[in-house]
């Protein structure tokens with residue numbers, strides 16, 4: 192199965208040749224709150240070599256508390272968040288669920304950085320919850 196995605200204006204698209212993401216997570220860290228307008232980002236993690244983009248991405252990088260450099264990518268025309276990457280795991284791309292074409296059937300199974308969540312946040316108790324960064328998914332085998 193392949194997934195596809197598009198920003199709001201259509202300038203950036205992607206195809207993802209993967210059967211399934213390695214993880215789907217909701218992130219409540221402060222930087223994600225800035226990207227997502229106050230709440231969490233929702234992300235599906237795919238192997239880097241499964242993702243092909245068309246169009247130009249704008250990026251913003253910062254050094255996280257972990258010491259790793261995080262890079263957020265977005266459409267320079269419409270601002271749609273597209274993905275994030277960490278220097279610690281270049282073999283993964285963290286794709287924003289809102290960028291993916293509806294009908295993908297993906298939903299978060301974990302909420303991370305819940306210690307940064309605002310007091311009004313409604314976090315589904317059915318999700319695995321991590322106060323900060325959880326263990327990394329294993330690297331892709333292919």
Ligand SMILES: [Zn+2]
Pocket residue numbers: 198199200201202203266267268269270271
């Ligand atoms: Zn766009």
Ligand SMILES: [Zn+2]
Pocket residue numbers: 218219220221222223224232304
């Ligand atoms: Zn985050």
